[in-house]
């Protein structure tokens with residue numbers, strides 16, 4: 001009986017170890033980052049706000065909430081649409097279709113900065129590292 005109890009303890013300990021390794025592995029891969037993890041800096045969002053004011057505000061409004069014609073870029077309706085996608089998907093949507101009269105006109109950096117500002121206005125926290133403009137990394141950041 002005592003042997004059996006010991007055996008069960010070893011099995012439970014083993015399963016816990018496997019669980020810990022799995023969790024650590026998933027986080028290490030970066031695949032589980034989300035927009036809640038501080039993926040941009042405040043300074044970057046400031047730059048994004050300036051570009052936004054110049055290039056986007058006439059249609060999307062100064063608070064990003066405009067919905068007469070242009071789609072809102074902040075608030076529950078916006079987040080509701082994008083939570084199924086990644087930061088990379090939103091980046092690509094902006095770069096390929098905005099500003100509406102001349103899509104793709106801005107630099108890769110400027111689109112990343114605007115994305116940082118969009119995250120800030122939607123209440124996601126800033127962090128210590130700037131949001132990248134590299135697509136393969138942006139694709140690993142889930143919207144939430």
Ligand code: HEC
Nearest residue numbers: 055056059060069070071078081093094098099100101114
């Ligand atoms: C001339 C007006 C105009 C300007 C300027 C403009 N947009 Fe738009 N934007 C629209 C309209 C209209 C839509 C919705 C229809 C469409 O996609 O064309 C839209 C849609 C979007 C969407 C998709 C929102 C969603 O949830 O589907 C994003 C993101 C976006 N704009 C970002 C930007 C950014 C960033 C800029 C500045 C670089 C910008 N737009 C400049 C008019 C504009």
